[in-house]
Each structure stands twice: as structure tokens, then as C-alpha cells.
Amino acid sequence: MSHEILFTPVAIGNSQLKNRIVMAPLTRLRSIEPGDIPSPLAIEYYSQRASAGLIITEATNVSAQAKGYQGAPGIHTDEQQAAWKKIVDSVHAKDGKIAVQLWHTGSVSHKNVQPNHSAPISASAVSVGSRTSLRDDNGNVIRVESTTPREASLDEIKQVIIDFANATQRAKEAGFDFVEIHGAHGYLLAQFWSEITNQRQDEYGDNRENRARLTLEVLDACIKAWDKEHVGIRISPMGEFNNLDLGHNEEDTLWIIEKIAEYSPAYLHISESDWVDGISSYSPKFYKKIRQAFNNTIIAAGGYDVNKAEKRINDSYADAVAFGRAYIANPDLVERFSQDAPLNESYKETIYGGDEKGYIDYPILQTKN
Numbered sequence: 370m371s372h373e374i375l376f377t378p379v380a381i382g383n384s385q386l387k388n389r390i391v392m393a394p395l396t397r398l399r400s401i402e403p404g405d406i407p408s409p410l411a412i413e414y415y416s417q418r419a420s421a422g423l424i425i426t427e428a429t430n431v432s433a434q435a436k437g438y439q440g441a442p443g444i445h446t447d448e449q450q451a452a453w454k455k456i457v458d459s460v461h462a463k464d465g466k467i468a469v470q471l472w473h474t475g476s477v478s479h480k481n482v483q484p485n486h487s488a489p490i491s492a493s494a495v496s497v498g499s500r501t502s503l504r505d506d507n508g509n510v511i512r513v514e515s516t517t518p519r520e521a522s523l524d525e526i527k528q529v530i531i532d533f534a535n536a537t538q539r540a541k542e543a544g545f546d547f548v549e550i551h552g553a554h555g556y557l558l559a560q561f562w563s564e565i566t567n568q569r570q571d572e573y574g575d576n577r578e579n580r581a582r583l584t585l586e587v588l589d590a591c592i593k594a595w596d597k598e599h600v601g602i603r604i605s606p607m608g609e610f611n612n613l614d615l616g617h618n619e620e621d622t623l624w625i626i627e628k629i630a631e632y633s634p635a636y637l638h639i640s641e642s643d644w645v646d647g648i649s650s651y652s653p654k655f656y657k658k659i660r661q662a663f664n665n666t667i668i669a670a671g672g673y674d675v676n677k678a679e680k681r682i683n684d685s686y687a688d689a690v691a692f693g694r695a696y697i698a699n700p701d702l703v704e705r706f707s708q709d710a711p712l713n714e715s716y717k718e719t720i721y722g723g724d725e726k727g728y729i730d731y732p733i734l735q736t737k738n
């Protein structure tokens with residue numbers, strides 16, 4: 370077997386992943402409306418991928434207000450929770466582990482999908498020209514410009530924190546192994562962290578302590594709703610996504626990682642900008658500083674192939690690596706890596722929306738006799 374390190378177990382929280390190959394969160398937009406219920410097809414989709422050390426689900430709304438994309442699931446109603454439980458059970462039946470990624474899209478939303486058709490909330494009423502995905506009358510995915518957001522009131526911010534905590538409670542009840550807080554990619558938490566979209570003068574803006582406050586209060590609330598062994602967080606330092614230059618420099622990034630580390634979550638998941646633009650990997654020195662700033666498990670992601678993943682782990686800069694695109698088309702990615710087998714190519718047209726095509730019909734390796 371080559372790439373051996375990838376197939377060794379790794380500690381996370383108070384449990385263990387059977388290998389270091391993680392399925393990255395992938396938005397697939399097949400949930401059922403009304404209700405934002407995960408599609409029954411998702412049972413097969415996720416359980417096909419249960420040989421991963423950890424599956425992280427597609428980004429999942431923590432409230433009706435958190436919704437930005439038609440077809441994304443939620444985890445804030447009994448019906449959604451029941452649908453997730455079936456998915457979780459099917460992954461566990463195949464000895465897999467699964468985390469749900471908890472999402473609030475903030476301004477990457479549209480009034481048509483918001484409660485009462487109001488403008489979505491953000492840190493401030495700043496439009497960065499982001500786009501989101503809706504469905505047309507035939508149910509096909511269309512890309513539209515986001516609605517200019519309004520500044521969240523202090524009561525609404527409190528409610529966001531409660532919504533993340535309640536979603537964590539539901540995730541625990543549904544049997545998930547972890548929750549992952551989505552603090553990356555220019556969505557709500559990143560909008561508060563960014564100087565561009567956060568122009569507030571109150572305790573949630575104005576300086577970096579205040580801009581980090583929402584992320585840290587959400588982290589604290591999720592840990593209180595479950596415990597630190599079962600909560601992870603994803604950030605995407607120094608990348609550009611959703612038209613939001615996530616900005617900051619190494620110093621700000623290390624500062625917020627140190628703040629996160631004070632809560633000692635089970636893992637830190639770093640989405641490197643490579644997956645968007647293919648450039649700007651971090652320097653070895655920077656990885657080393659991240660490692661020094663955060664003691665628990667680190668998952669790296671962003672344009673990795675098997676060789677780069679192996680190197681990153683052997684260099685001790687990460688404990689596990691998440692693969693996104695490769696997991697769309699290769700349910701048996703772990704087996705393919707272990708056998709150095711070729712990977713299936715994914716079909717672009719079926720990534721978002723649609724049915725089983727391009728979702729649960731990618732071929733697995735034929736077993737050799």
C-alpha cells in the first residue's frame with residue numbers, strides 16, 4: 370500500500386477516525402422544498418462514502434433565516450432532524466463517522482428565500498456583489514445576485530447564537546459524531562470577521578476582538594450545547610470567496626486561531642484558498658505557526674491530491690486532509706487511494722441540483738478476483 374500515513378487512525382475529540390481521509394463539505398442542492406429536508410437519495414450518497422475517516426455534510430442551515438440557497442438542507446425542524454437521523458444511521462451501519470456542517474449564509478442570500486421576504490442579515494448593510502443559487506419554475510438551479518443585506522440587530526445576533534446551539538442539540542440527538550461550525554468562505558461568521566463587511570461600531574465591530582466575537586460566541590454556545598469533544602470549526606484564512614476578500618494577514622489569522630484554541634474544540638478545519646483560485650498556498654512557516662497555535666486535530670483542505678495530502682501530514686502540518694471535488698465522483702476514494710487506482714472525473718452539470726444522476730451513480734472499483 371502506498372501513501373500509508375493516510376490509512377492510519379487519528380485522534381479527534383475523545384474518539385478516533387479510522388483513517389485521515391475526510392470528505393469535505395459539498396453543497397449539492399438536492400433537498401426537498403418546502404421544508405428544506407435532505408433528499409432520501411442522500412442516505413445512499415453519504416453511506417456510499419462511509420469508508421472516509423470522516424464525512425462532513427454539505428453546509429446545513431441552522432434556521433430559516435440562515436438559508437441562502439434553494440436546495441440546501443436545514444437542521445432546525447423535527448422533520449429535517451428525522452431525515453438526518455436516517456442518513457447518520459446508514460453511515461454508522463457502515464462503520465463511518467459523520468459531522469454536520471452548521472451554516473448561516475448571512476448576506477449570500479436572497480429575499481425570496483428569507484422569512485417574510487425581508488433582506489438577509491449581515492454585520493452591516495454592505496453588498497459585495499455575491500451570488501447565490503435559487504431554483505427556477507422548473508426546479509433548475511439558477512445563479513442570481515444576492516439581495517443587499519441589512520445590519521443585524523443585537524437581538525438578531527443573540528438569536529443566531531441560539532440557533533447554532535439549538536442545531537447542535539439537534540445534531541447530537543440525530544446521532545451525528547460532530548458538528549462543524551462554518552466560519553469560512555464569506556458567509557455570516559466571516560462577514561462579521563471581515564473589515565469590509567463589518568462596519569459596526571458596537572461590541573460586534575470596530576476592532577478585531579469585536580469582529581471575532583460572533584464566531585467565538587457561536588463556538589462557545591455550540592460547545593455548551595454539546596461539549597468540546599464534538600465541536601469543530603472551519604475557517605478559510607486569506608482566501609477570496611463570495612466576492613469577499615477574506616483578507617487579514619498571517620498575524621490576524623494566528624490571533625483568531627489562538628482565540629479559537631482557548632475553547633479547545635475537537636478540530637480546526639482550514640480551507641485553503643487553493644480550491645478557488647489554485648494559488649497562494651501557505652508557506653511552511655505559516656503552517657508551523659498554525660500548528661503551534663492549535664493543539665488539537667487539524668484538517669487541511671483545498672485543492673489537495675493524494676501526494677500533497679501525504680506530504681502535509683508527514684510534515685506534521687495537518688492530521689487529516691479533506692477532499693471535495695474528488696469525493697463527488699469517487700465514493701470509494703479511500704480504496705482508490707490505497708490501490709493507486711485512477712479517479713473518476715466528475716460531471717459539472719450534475720454537481721448542483723437534479724436527482725440521482727451524478728449523485729449516487731458514480732462507479733466504484735470492481736473487486737479483483
Ligand code: PHB
Pocket residue numbers: 396428553554
Ligand atoms: C457552494 O455552494 O458553492 C458553496 C457553499 C458553501 C461553501 C462553499 C461553496 O462553503
